[in-house]
Amino acid sequence: MSYPTGYQPSEIWIMENKNGGTFSNINKPTAGATFEKELPVGKHPLQLYSLGTPNGIKITIMLEELLALGHTGAEYDAWLCRIHKGEQFSSGFVQVNPNSKIPALVDNSSQKQQRVFESGAILFYLSEKFKEFIPINFNERTECLSWLFWQTGSAPYLGGGFGHFYKYAPEKIKYAIDRFSMETKRQLDVLDQRLSKNDFISGQNYTIADIAIWSWYGQLVLGELYNADVFLDVAKYQHVMAWAKKIDNREAVKRGKIVNQSSSDKPNQLRERHDMSDFDFLK
Ligand SMILES: N[C@@H](CCC(=O)N[C@@H](CS)C(=O)NCC(=O)O)C(=O)O
Numbered sequence: 001m002s003y004p005t006g007y008q009p010s011e012i013w014i015m016e017n018k019n020g021g022t023f024s025n026i027n028k029p030t031a032g033a034t035f036e037k038e039l040p041v042g043k044h045p046l047q048l049y050s051l052g053t054p055n056g057i058k059i060t061i062m063l064e065e066l067l068a069l070g071h072t073g074a075e076y077d078a079w080l081c082r083i084h085k086g087e088q089f090s091s092g093f094v095q096v097n098p099n100s101k102i103p104a105l106v107d108n109s110s111q112k113q114q115r116v117f118e119s120g121a122i123l124f125y126l127s128e129k130f131k132e133f134i135p136i137n138f139n140e141r142t143e144c145l146s147w148l149f150w151q152t153g154s155a156p157y158l159g160g161g162f163g164h165f166y167k168y169a170p171e172k173i174k175y176a177i178d179r180f181s182m183e184t185k186r187q188l189d190v191l192d193q194r195l196s197k198n199d200f201i202s203g204q205n206y207t208i209a210d211i212a213i214w215s216w217y218g219q220l221v222l223g224e225l226y227n228a229d230v231f232l233d234v235a236k237y238q239h240v241m242a243w244a245k246k247i248d249n250r251e252a253v254k255r256g257k258i259v260n261q262s263s264s265d266k267p268n269q270l271r272e273r274h275d276m277s278d279f280d281f282l283k
Contacts, residue, residue, distance in 0.1 A: 015028065022168035031098065031099070032089075032094060033089055033093075034086070035091070036090070036091045037092055038090075039093060039095075039096065041077075042079075042274055044075040044077050045075060045108055046063065046076035046077070046105060046108075047107075048063070048076050048078045048103060048104075048260075049079050049104045049106075050078060050079070050080075050081060050102045050104070050260045051080065051081055051082070051083055051103075052258065052261030053102065055101075055103060055155075056119075056259075057215050057257045057260075058103070058119045058122075058123055058212050058215045059103045059119060060255075060256035060257070060259035060260065061211050061214075061215065061253050061257060062122075062123055062208065062211050062256070064251075064252035064253070064256040064259075065132075065133065065211070065252040065253075066126065066130050066132060067252070067276070069132060071130050071132070073109060073129075074130060076273070077272075077273070078259050079272055080260050080271050081093065083101075088102060096117060098117075101117075103119055103122060104116070104117045105117070105122050105125070107125075107129075118152070119152070119212070120149065120152040120212060123211060123212055124145070124208065126208075127207075133206065133207045134207055135203070135205065140202065143202045143203060144201075144202035144207045144209050147202050147212075148209045148212055151216065152212070154187050155216045157180055157184065158180075158184050158187065158217070159216065161180035161183065161184075162180035162181055162183070163228075165180055166180075166231070167226045167227075167228075181231070184220075185232060185233075188217065188220075188221070188232070188237045191217055192240050195239035195242075196239045200243070201213055201243075214243075214248075215257075217244075218240075218243070218244035218248065219244075220232070220234065221234040221237060221240050221241050222245070222248060224266075254282070258270045259273045260273070268282065
């Protein structure tokens, strides 16, 4: 089959003011701060600047899991960064993440302040700092990190590829939706085969690899991402589905996934989190 064509790229690409896509007003081809504004700082050792997207909830789930294990050093303030309003381009945010994407973390627990950006790096940092949710054994640790890196490399095909063209693009382009649906289903099959032989992604224990992968692929099969569960026929990935439900039932996950949530699609929202009692409304 052939796809309709019509667009011929010019010799040099030039940005047009509006491309009509959902994110057209915030995307631009340059980096760096566009306005001066400091970030707020709360009372806890960890300061998170984020939004309740799949990349954002990886970190709030991890922090809630650490708190559930009794690590008081994981107490955090979670500030809302409204990316659709361009808050990721403030001078304060860019100092924490020069890439202007959520999530971004500042650790004030020691004399030398530490910034961490990229959700995979933040998960790894927290797992190293608290010695939790990452295997100690070298081989098992390597397997866990392979899956963590798999997630950060693979999810752009699901989010920036499938999700963008299926949900956000100004027109439905069959070629793009076909290409990224196929890749997303292939990735789900990778996970399904893995989970047919293992309770969790990196083996027998729940790790940062599960947290990272669940936030994207778990939510996808549970119908909580792009409303694409029927379109992608996710019910056929039975092992992914069982694993996704098991993780969804964890108390820390129930808390973490609503932090910095401001999407009208989501039933429970906690726009900012500064204390465990902020979750009392769930009881
Ligand atoms: N590779 C990054 C991706 C982060 C990312 O894409 N964040 C999105 C929200 S999920 C964002 O901040 N977008 C704002 C923008 O593109 O300006 C990570 O894993 O942290």
